[in-house]
Amino acid sequence: xxxxxxxxxxxxxxxxxxxxxxxxxxxxxxxxxxxxxxxxxxxxxxxxxxxxxxxxxxxxxxxxxxxxxxxxxxxxxxxxxxxxxxxxxxxxxxxxxxxxxxxxxxxxxxxxxxxxxxxxxxxxxxxxxxxxxxxxxxxxxxxxxxxxxxxxxxxxxxxxxxxxxxxxxxxxxxxxxxxxxxxxxxxxxxxxxxxxxxxxxxxxxxxxxxxxxxxxxxxxxxxxxxxxxxxxxxxxxxxxxxxxxxxxxxxxxxxxxxxxxxxxxxxxxxxxxxxxxxxxxxxxxxxxxxxxxxxxxxxxxxxxxxxxxxxxxxxxxxxxxxxxxxxxxxxxxxxxxxxxxxxxxxxxxxxxxxxxxxxxxxxxxxxxxxxxxxxxxxxxxxxxxxxxxxxxxxxxxxxxxxxxxxxxxxxxxxxxxxxxxxxx
Numbered sequence: 001x002x003x004x005x006x007x008x009x010x011x012x013x014x015x016x017x018x019x020x021x022x023x024x025x026x027x028x029x030x031x032x033x034x035x036x037x038x039x040x041x042x043x044x045x046x047x048x049x050x051x052x053x054x055x056x057x058x059x060x061x062x063x064x065x066x067x068x069x070x071x072x073x074x075x076x077x078x079x080x081x082x083x084x085x086x087x088x089x090x091x092x093x094x095x096x097x098x099x100x101x102x103x104x105x106x107x108x109x110x111x112x113x114x115x116x117x118x119x120x121x122x123x124x125x126x127x128x129x130x131x132x133x134x135x136x137x138x139x140x141x142x143x144x145x146x147x148x149x150x151x152x153x154x155x156x157x158x159x160x161x162x163x164x165x166x167x168x169x170x171x172x173x174x175x176x177x178x179x180x181x182x183x184x185x186x187x188x189x190x191x192x193x194x195x196x197x198x199x200x201x202x203x204x205x206x207x208x209x210x211x212x213x214x215x216x217x218x219x220x221x222x223x224x225x226x227x228x229x230x231x232x233x234x235x236x237x238x239x240x241x242x243x244x245x246x247x248x249x250x251x252x253x254x255x256x257x258x259x260x261x262x263x264x265x266x267x268x269x270x271x272x273x274x275x276x277x278x279x280x281x282x283x284x285x286x287x288x289x290x291x292x293x294x295x296x297x298x299x300x301x302x303x304x305x306x307x308x309x310x311x312x313x314x315x316x317x318x319x320x321x322x323x324x325x326x327x328x329x330x331x332x333x334x335x336x337x338x339x340x341x342x343x344x345x346x347x348x349x350x351x352x353x354x355x356x357x358x359x360x361x362x363x364x365x366x367x368x369x370x371x372x373x374x375x376x377x378x379x380x381x382x383x384x385x386x387x388x389x390x391x392x393x394x395x396x397x398x399x400x401x402x403x404x405x406x407x408x409x410x411x412x413x414x415x416x417x418x419x420x421x422x423x424x
Contacts, residue, residue: 003116003414004106005406007157008099008140010070010183010215011373013037014403015106016410017114023164023407025400026109028102034399037182038067039098041084049101057297064263065297068217068256069095071183074125074136082260092139100147116151117144118410120402122184123156123211153413156209157181158188159202160405161396165369166192167408168394173366174207176351176391178384179402180374186211187351189358189365208358212350216307216374217256219340224254224303226339227331228318232290233274233283245278249287254303259296268292286323298322310336311376337379344383351387363390371396 005023007014012034016025025033029050040053042063048056057065064084072078072091081088089097107114119140126132137154144152158177165175172193179186191205199205225234234250237243249271252258261267268291275284290296302318309316315332337344355362368384368391375381375398385393397404 002110002112002114003118003151003410004110004114005118005120005160005403005408005410006099006102006144007120007160007403007406008070008102009037009120009181009399009402010068010217011037011181012399013099013102014400015102016403016407017106017110018407018411023404023411025403025407026106028105028109035102036067037069037098038065039069039094040065043085047097047101049098054301058301064260064294066094066260067297067300068182069098071217071257073139074129074132077257078139083263092143096143096146099143103147103149113148115149116410116414117149117153118160118406118413119144119152119154120157120160120406121154122181122213123158123186123188123209124184124213127213151414155406155409156186156188157402158186158209158211159190159206160403160409161369161371161401162188162190162192163405163408164401165367165394165396166194166197169193172196174360174364175367175369175394176354176365176388177369178351178371178375180347180370180372180380180384181215182217182373183213183215184211185214185347185350185372185374187354189354189360207360208354210350210354210357212346214343214346215372216304218343219307219336219374219377219380220256220300220304221254222340222343223307223331223336224300225250227335228299228303228320228329229254231283231320231327231329232287232323233278233280236283237279238277239279240277245274245284249274253287253290253296253299256297256300259300262291262296263294286327289323295322306331307336307377311378333378336377340377341379344377344380347380348383348387351384355387362388365391367392367394369394369396369401371398371401373398 005016014025028035035050038053040048040056078091125136141152158179162177177188188209189207229250275281278284306316306318310333318329320327365388
């Protein structure tokens with residue numbers, strides 16, 4: 001029996017196994033134990049995943065890039081098709097192709113087949129939609145079976161991160177786990193300690209779980225809509241008095257999972273009509289330049305990089321000269337906060353809900369354990385800390401804590417004769 005923990009994230013993926021009695025994340029791309037959740041379908045060639053796929057797209061190799069694959073789970077978009085070369089593939093199939101290659105690489109590195117998996121999942125795939133949650137988990141389980149896993153179970157991602165954190169502890173405490181990922185933010189309040197690790201069930205230690213569909217891609221989207229899309233015509237007037245140009249194209253271009261929809265020739269014809277009706281057609285010409293060259297992901301990556309830069313810098317410049325000579329957007333940290341502050345506030349509010357669900361006061365939380373790439377955003381981090389101001393802040397493995405915890409749980413569940421386990 002070979003078990004693993006698989007963290008298929010919106011932005012990055014990890015897969016871990018037990019080695020030498022300890023959880024270890026396997027290298028999935030060169031020496032890297034994280035791999036971007038991205039796949040590039042090159043024309044006339046095998047799909048390319050991860051950094052190599054992104055690089056092929058950036059270098060201009062003909063084909064189709066897809067990122068943030070996990071974000072379609074629980075949505076009708078999962079069963080929609082997208083053109084890939086001369087055929088059309090469902091997004092479900094795209095996820096399967098990606099995860100099959102991740103599994104193949106992991107098995108090659110591990111030197112054995114992997115037949116049992118604990119899959120990570122957010123507390124909510126879809127906000128306020130239990131049926132959507134159920135369908136999303138069922139779809140992910142079906143994909144796991146399709147690519148060769150025999151025993152499949154799920155664990156909440158923040159609970160997995162708590163198991164990774166618990167390895168550090170030499171005394172009991174109550175911890176708030178904040179996992180702010182690319183697509184969702186999840187919170188768990190858990191009683192942890194060295195004497196609790198060997199318990200056959202940790203259900204009594206889980207005091208509360210909550211989550212919200214807000215992640216790094218949502219910060220990207222709002223930053224793009226506020227600071228970049230106006231340069232391509234969002235909010236600009238139409239020739240007809242009192243009207244603006246249609247906004248739907250800009251919202252789709254700012255959303256990772258819907259960018260490829262805009263490459264349909266029918267959409268480009270519609271945007272050409274928008275240009276004819278626009279009072280400032282030169283702005284819509286920039287939008288057409290992005291769509292005609294199928295460079296929407298280039299734009300999204302530039303916005304994402306600007307957001308990341310502002311985690312450490314006071315200001316940055318987003319270069320857009322590949323759209324039009326001399327075009328650039330200057331963004332400072334305050335501009336990022338103004339564009340996305342509403343998201344940070346919603347994170348703080350959801351943590352408050354989680355604390356109340358646990359029947360605790362904020363000062364009862366001993367430690368705040370932070371994991372996930374979006375915890376690096378200063379205003380998001382400040383909002384999270386404001387919810388539990390007295391808690392000790394502990395830094396997790398930004399992109400690896402969930403995967404390590406899933407690996408620990410996989411060893412617990414499948415270290416004995418195989419059995420299906422319920423979601424933690």
